Amino acid sequence: MSNATLHELAGQLRSRRIDRRRFMQGATALGVSGTAISSALRARGAIAQDATTVTFWTTFTDPDLSVIGGMVDTFNEQAEGYQVELVQIPPAQVTDVTQLMTAVRGGTGPDVYLLDRFIVAQRAADGLLQDLTEYGADEAVMSAHLPFARAEATYNGVPFALPSNTDARAIYYNRGALAEAGIEPDELDSSNGPLTWSRIAELANQFNEEGSGGNYSRLGFVPWMNQGWHYTYGFSWGGTFFNADACEVTPDDPAIVEAFQWVQDYCVDLGAQQVQAFGGPTMLPGFPAQEHPFVIGTLGMQVTGDWMIHQLEQYAPDMDYGITFIGVPNEGDESATWAGGWSVVIPEGATNPEPAFEFMSWYAGEPGQRIYTEESAHLPTIAALIEEADLYSENHLFFSQQLLPIAKNRPPLPVGARYWDELTIAWQSNYLGEAEPAAALASVKERVQPDLARFCPIEG
């Protein structure tokens, strides 16, 4: 019966050789028709949007979402001629900026978008974001922000975003748990300045404890947990990740290689896989914050951000803990930390950019950031607000007064996402003891630099 089916077909396809020229002709024809179709379809299917509504998309969830919602309400009470509408889009894990990108292309994007500031340069280079100069992002507006935040919001000298908050990294230590293990926690007090990494390792080793099955039940310190990133250690060893003059990424900076080496040695000494088994699960999505080893007292020290203050209030309200500087390679070195944070942008195709900018100036300006700092306990990027000591709790003061002034930032590059990912892959192989630091970092450069080269030169 009709069983010629696919067998025959496969045979026919196999036996019929397509010569190269014919293939190329076909490919060209396809390409030409493709171009024709796509240009015919490229015209925007504009969805009429209300001229009196500024749509504001965010991937934030509670509790910060409620804070933003309250801010939008406050703003709307005094806004004239338009209202801001806050739209929560699903968190960015699976989506990245996919939803924003497709929407903007389809002409259905928002007027304002809350974007991780670290990625602003890349999205600006992509052509996704609007130059804010024409709406009024002048020197006065931009210089109100801390220098690193301003740098991240700018690409090639053009402002593409208004920084809206920031953060910083430090070492948290569980005073109670350390004391119980016979370690004097006062040594870590920030008034003593930063400890050297080797001293931190010594203290940590006194805390370590092996449990069943060859795994650790307690560890003093795991370099790569939480906010212990490549950048954290690279900066600590005084490394630089980007050479602006040569327009070159420099992950192979000897200082960064040295930092990687220290982390690798530390992990391999303890058993890289056992350390992974201890700390890895906390880096997996969905790990309950209340189960974190630091919260339950099985991790003595960790590098993390200012937001941990709030989490500890929630999950371990009775914990006696302290916050200090990130370690230094040698006695007397300056401690380094780095800051990240968010910003507001106007995507291409925004229907109401002028009122959008008016809202953004308020939201990312002093009035907005004051509310956000007070209610969300995140740090502001407005220099003037940093100096208002009564905005912060005692623990926060350490971040705002001691850390933000020395904070560095990840280089704002049009290849920022790839650079981060490549560094992270090298970082993981490094702390798992699976790669030579120098080789891993050299390959990062090899993979990122060609992408970056297309955008050179980049103006600071």
Added chain:
Amino acid sequence: MAKAIPAASAAREAPVTNWWLHPVRVLNQSVVPRLILIVMCAVFILPLFWMVSVALKPTAELSLYPPTFWPQQLRWENFSDAINVFPFWQYLRNTSIITGLTVLGAVISNPIIAYGFSRIDWPGRDKVFFVVLATVFIPYPVLIIALFDIFARLGWINTFWPLTVPLFFGNPFWIFLLRQFFMQISQEVSDAARIDGASELRILFQIIMPQALPALAVVALFAALHAWNDFLGPLLYLQDATMYTLAVGLTFFQSASQYDIQFNLLMAASLLVVAPVITLFLIFQRAFVEGISFGGSK
């Protein structure tokens, strides 16, 4: 594996009235299969069991180590808390509409197309069918941009159309599945009907479809699952929060930091999301499993 019993008597246990006279037969027919099935079920129920267990635990109990297999304390409020995280009923309504249209599209279009690829002998048919199969291998992420451009141009963004209309034009998997079934139905029946002057559509609906009902039920179920669980589609095409579906709603249990998830509420919500599908499956499983006839060879 236990002794295979002729399929006709499947699900109908062979009556063993005087079982004490046939211990081996009882062992082979009743005990061994059950043991095997129960062990397998123990493995396959695990994800659902764990969902139920976590969904009923109070937050504090989540951090116990070793984890409690069954909640020490049942917290039913997790369910009411969960449906307050996102507009559950609204999303249920949206998802139901999309699923209904999807199933409708799938059961109308796929049999017709599959018929054209199996029961009518036209030149080039199998070559074209190969193209159908080839489309299965197009990675979806790559279509996203172009598809979005098309739907935006049609003005379909923020409507259910991008999620439902394409289903009325066939799905390669389901065409393939139905075609495999159709091809096994004896050709003589339709030839006879043709000689009697029956139109192809009549042959499809009166002769072929009744024999392929189980396959059609499978397609309907798969289509329903596809629509119910689809995540990326609604995420991209529905931008108004009131239009979202349940699958998208589940993402709201993740915080932006992505590490911190209210696990018990996420599981409670997930259970509520899958409950209708499980019910649907339990109702219809008889339809496509019991008394299935594969092809025309009864």
Added chain:
Amino acid sequence: MADTIVLPNTIQKPPERSGFNRFYRKHRNLIVGLLFISPWIVGFVAFLLYPILYTLQISFTRYSGFGEPVPVGFENYQHMLNDSVFWIAVGNTAFYLALAVPIGVVVAMVLALAMNQPVREVSIYRAILYLPSILPLFALSFVYLALLHPSRGIFNQFLINLGLPNINWLGDPQYSKIALVMLAQFGAGQAALIFLAALKGIPPSFHEAAMLDGASAWRRFWGITLPLMTPVILYDLILGLSLGIQIFTQVFIIFGSDPPGSPANSTMMYVVYLYLNGFRYSQMGYAAALALVLFVVTLILAMLVFRWSRGWVHYEGA
């Protein structure tokens, strides 16, 4: 023109009639056949052909997704050859397919045979075995994450109780892909259901005849059941291949912490890499080239499977 000449002739001249009828029937079949598949044709052109042509066009450019694409010729294709992560992704995906697809067929077959047992409450078992395939991948991935948790998951507690090593499924690059293969098996109920349908369709007379000849259950499985199931096995192979090669969501949820494909690229799958290039690294052109290469490679794979299946697929009507 041909019609105006031929048509009257056929009506008027009986001797040519049979010849024309044969031609006409062919013609009729083509028209009717095309009519039947016309919904697919429309959908294909609108929702696939255009995106594919668009992808082809983009694959010869450098394009962020905005502004004008910059033509670069074959650069994107050449770049693949030197892109180490591309090859890692190819290797990971091949590894995953080579394990997940065949194991998937075996598991589905075992499930189907079990679902076909003549015990009274079999419908309960069927429902249970099928249940994991109903769960949204999003939720299932999170549950799986919890079950395989190296220190808290009950799966590892079980292993420890059996005296087996406590394997770090999700953190050890050696095991992370195996974890994905195992996860895939929870979805075997889908294929098992189709297999079950095929099992049910095997005429009882076949088995009865073989039993009279004294064939054991084992021999009857290989001699009767399996050959008659080959069409659906082929279906499942193709399904498994195409879905497996596009593995994406579960990687993003389970190994997507930062960056997807962790730890150390061990779960970097092809489509994940493609997605990252398109939407994270602003390399839409490269992503398009990756897509087309994947498309061609999987087509070849499918063709090989079909060619191979010629030796073992049995169509009853044939």
